[in-house]
Amino acid sequence: MSTSSASSTADPSRVDDTGMAVELRGITKRFPGVVANKDVNIAVRRGRVHAIVGENGAGKSTLMNTLYGMQRPDEGTIMIEGKEVAFHSPSDAIAAGIGMVHQHFMLADNLTVLENVVLGSEPSRGGFLDFGRARSRIQEISDTYGLDVRPDVRVEDLGVGDRQRVEILKVLYRGARILILDEPTAVLVPQEVEELFDNLRELTGEGLTVLFISHKLDEVLSVADEITVIRRGTTVDTVLPADVTARQLAQLMVGSELPTPETRESTVTDTVELTVEGFTMHNLEGRAVLDDVSFDIRRGQVLGIAGVEGNGQAELVEAIMGMRALSSGTLRLADRDLSSWRTRERREAGIAYIPEDRHRHGMLLDAPLWENRVLGHQTQPPNVKGPWIDKAGARRDTQRIIEQYDVRTPGVDVLASSLSGGNQQKLIVGREMSGEPRVLIASHPTRGVDVGAQAAIWEHIRQARRDGLAVLLISADLDELIGLSDSIKVILRGRFVADVDPSDVTPEQLGSAMTGAGEKA
Amino acid sequence: MSPRVDLRRLVLAIGAPVLAIIFASLVTALVLVAAGDPVWSTVTTLWDYGSQPRTIALTLNQGTTYYLSALAVAIGFRMNLFNIGVDGQYRAAAFAAAAIGGAVSLPKPLHLLLIVAVAVAVGAMWASIAAVLKVTRGVSEVISTIMLNAIATALIAYLLRKVKVDVAGSNNIGTKPLPESGHFPGIPLIPGSTLDVYGFLVVAVLAGIAYSVLLGRTRFGFDLRATGRSQSAAVASGVDVKRMVIVSMLLSGAIAGLVGMPQLLGSSYSYSLDFPAGLGFTGIAIALVGRNNAVGMVFAALLFSFLDVSSVILDINDISKEIVLIMQGTIVLSVVVVYELVRRYGIAAEQRRVSRELTRTPASEPEGARA
Structure with missing residues (x-):
């Protein structure tokens, strides 16, 4: 990494204004009940890879959406190439030379690379499509930046890394000089990550600027020229990778006030509560997204699953809940075979579920809180009496959850959409811990909640574990995973690749195990 | 604070349709002015005729039919299922009920029961075709029910020729008229009207x-409502969505089967070529205006039926009665727009209120971010 030889942290205010591709000054963005970005200051030099790191929910996405014109900031200014701009829509941002490569690819599988790239800005001559000119431009861009993209291949025949290069090329084709990459490595395997980093160096070598959003510290340290850390919505520091270790960077990301989720004493018993045996699932293309996954969880045990997002965690969870069909595999609760049971029967048997995506799977946003208390427990007291909904009972119990889990709301009748994400999450956790579940399937249980609430949720899970709850924990927050779990399994491309003892591992070691790189201290 | 919340919601719930109707009235008035017709006398003519006892009875009768149709549509709407096929379902049901009811002879309550049961069963069966196609093959119920409407039309015409009885003194053909035991007694509800209410x-x-x-x-x-609000969340909560699609489509079709009954059992007593068609589409409009709410749809059904029944007088006064179609259409359009605006306003207002009430409590502080 060849950066200027600055020896201490690079304070953005100290850097002079020449050569700045992007400058954000005092950006503040509020959502109802929440400040998503507060006084954000970032200066990005032209021709550099500038990383923006922060935990999930720290406000990175909001900030990038602001820069890409999808949201307007409530306060602050955006300067592009030294000129102040006000974006009303992404097309304004594109016109200003900003391009966004989304985490999830937006390509039409049945079209060729060429067709995908020109889609939306098709070149024409006399009313006819002029693919020849487009093809030569694509070839030219591909050669200039070493992207190695062949224009006439169908996208469905490409691998993930190739598709990502097509996305990058698409953005370059539209004239972007500043590229925003949102968690670009989340879907890549390690070799592809290396290739991507080589591409990014080529891009910056040709004078383009890259904004690299990530929460993976080792990657950021290896590719970025400068790193800005965001914590709880605001920029806390900008540093050079040469000056910091991954540990220091993690410290900056989480702040010193972070309570540790350490589990004090082991409560693991000998009784096996949940057995997953030979879970195998294929996607539509016939690739195995889960490949012979097996494990036991005992009463009082928290089993953590570590893995880069998209390696089969979502499929595993939804298969346990009966929401997706397996190709083969058995699920047992104590000694009962649940494999052919429906989702509702599994829930009634005592499997509680904190979903990864609370808006898609956890809530009815335009329903009042008490109806959200009923959701998922439509057949269980205190919500129902026979075939009838027990409104009074459900409302009383919602009030109990609000008090026990500190859900900040004026009452049980407000719509779920009026609560902040963190308060919605607290309601979901409270709901799922109701009725003494035997097994808890928790996907990112503290995603998007503030530090205090996070500690409270951890304490609730610990308490239930002491009382014999078996927990499957999936989390991107490695501290949470290490601190809460009694044992950890690492999942990669749908298979368990390693067992890790949480009492004897650092987040950094776990992080590299997740990418399949093996142990490196 | 709970009563205040409810009051606020109530004002929005009533204010929105009133606003839409006022807007529709203005548009209709503009059309009248543009066509050179007197606005005020059109209104008074409509009202004078519409408030006569006989017209009121007619309005209630027509409204009964409209209301049943709206209910059938609304059940689907509540779970985001668009049953456009109420039209075909009620006609197929009424035809089958009329044909079977005319062919048998039973004591009164049993005969009525049989006719209604046949109608309900046939309505549900016709709807089940679309439901099965949707859950097994993923066919959009919008497309399949529209096509089933056309198939119902052709099928009824074909079968009608098989069972036909000529209607005396016309070219019309119909099913064999129901015997007296198949007549649903009317109610002399409106004083001063010789016409009974169905x-x-x-x-x-x-x-x-x-x-x-x-x-x-x-x-x-x-x-059902959870599925309508968010199918993914309903699935995660343990709702079997395929089963819900089948059951709610069957229910919707069963109620659709009732739509033709007031007419069949209360006045025409047979299914003939001039049996009213298109009631299923009126039902869609009424369900929209009445917001799928049982009480709201009563008002919407009565409004539409009042306009339809009273408009007859306009032609006599040389004003084209199609003006009420313009009014009905404008009501539906403005209702859709106004409801969406009010819904968004309601959500935003509540979010503001919640954050205001929370920032007032000293304990709370804004969270760092939202996911």
């Missing part, structure tokens, strides 16, 4: 109550 009005009221209780108070209704 006895089936009572059934419509009961159906409305059942709809309201089923959706609002039962587990089944909760599952």
Whole structure:
């Protein structure tokens, strides 16, 4: 990494204004009940890879959406190439030379690379499509930046890394000089990550600027020229990778006030509560997204699953809940075979579920809180009496959850959409811990909640574990995973690749195990 | 604070349709002015004729039919299922009920029961075709029900020729008229009117109550509404969505089967070529205007039926009665727009209120971010 030889942290205010591709000054963005970005200051030099790191929910996405014109900031200014701009829509941002490569690819599988790239800005001559000119431009861009993209291949025949290069090329084709990459490595395997980093160096070598959003510290340290850390919505520091270790960077990301989720004493018993045996699932293309996954969880045990997002965690969870069909595999609760049971029967048997995506799977946003208390427990007291909904009972119990889990709301009748994400999450956790579940399937249980609430949720899970709850924990927050779990399994491309003892591992070691790189201290 | 919240919601709930109707009235007035017709006298003519006892009875009768149709549509709407096929379902049901009812002879209550049961069963069966296609093959119910409407038209015409009886003194053909035991007695509800109100009005009221209780108070209704609000969340909560599609489509079709009954059992007593068609589409408009709410749809059904029934007088006064179609159309359009605006306003207002009330409590502080 060849950066200027600055020896201490690079304070953005100290850097002079020449050569700045992007400058954000005092950006503040509020959502109802929440400040998503507060006084954000970032200066990005032209021709550099500038990383923006922060935990999930720290406000990175909001900030990038602001820069890409999808949201307007409530306060602050955006300067592009030294000129102040006000974006009303992404097309304004594109016109200003900003391009966004989304985490999830937006390509039409049945079209060729060429067709995908020109889609939306098709070149024409006399009313006819002029693919020849487009093809030569694509070839030219591909050669200039070493992207190695062949224009006439169908996208469905490409691998993930190739598709990502097509996305990058698409953005370059539209004239972007500043590229925003949102968690670009989340879907890549390690070799592809290396290739991507080589591409990014080529891009910056040709004078383009890259904004690299990530929460993976080792990657950021290896590719970025400068790193800005965001914590709880605001920029806390900008540093050079040469000056910091991954540990220091993690410290900056989480702040010193972070309570540790350490589990004090082991409560693991000998009784096996949940057995997953030979879970195998294929996607539509016939690739195995889960490949012979097996494990036991005992009463009082928290089993953590570590893995880069998209390696089969979502499929595993939804298969346990009966929401997706397996190709083969058995699920047992104590000694009962649940494999052919429906989702509702599994829930009634005592499997509680904190979903990864609370808006898609956890809530009815335009329903009042008490109806959200009923959701998922439509057949269980205190919500129902026979075939009838027990409104009074459900409302009383919602009030109990609000008090026990500190859900900040004026009452049980407000719509779920009026609560902040963190308060919605607290309601979901409270709901799922109701009725003494035997097994808890928790996907990112503290995603998007503030530090205090996070500690409270951890304490609730610990308490239930002491009382014999078996927990499957999936989390991107490695501290949470290490601190809460009694044992950890690492999942990669749908298979368990390693067992890790949480009492004897650092987040950094776990992080590299997740990418399949093996142990490196 | 709970009563205040409810009051606020009530004002929005009533204010929105009133606003839409006022807007539609203005548009209609503009059309009248543009066509050179007197606005005020059109209104008074409509009102004078519409408030006569006989017209009121007619309005209630027509409204009964409209209301049942709206209920059938609304059940689907509540779970985001667009049953455009109520039209075909009620015609197929009424035809089958008329044909079977005319062919048998039974004591009165049994005969009526049989006719209604046939109608309900045939309506549900016709709807089930679309439901099965949707859950097994993923066919959009919008497309399949529209096509089933056309198939129903052709099928009824074909079968009608097989069972036809000529209607005396015309080219019309129909099913064999129901014997006296198949007549649903009318109610002399409106003083001063020689015309009885359909006895089936009572059934419509009961159906409305059942709809309201089923959706609002039962587990089944909760599952149905949850599926309508978010299918993914419903699945995660343990709702079997395929089963819900089948059951709610069957229910919708069953109620659609009732739509032709007031007419069949109360006045025409047979299914002939001039049996009213298109009621299913009126039902869609009424369900939209009445917001799928059991009480709201009563008002919407009565409004539409008042306009339809009273408009007859306009032609006599040399004003084209199609003006009420313009008004009805404008009501539906403005209602859709206004409801969406009010819905968004309501959500935003509540979010603001919640954050205001929370920032007032000293303990709370904004969270760092949202996911």
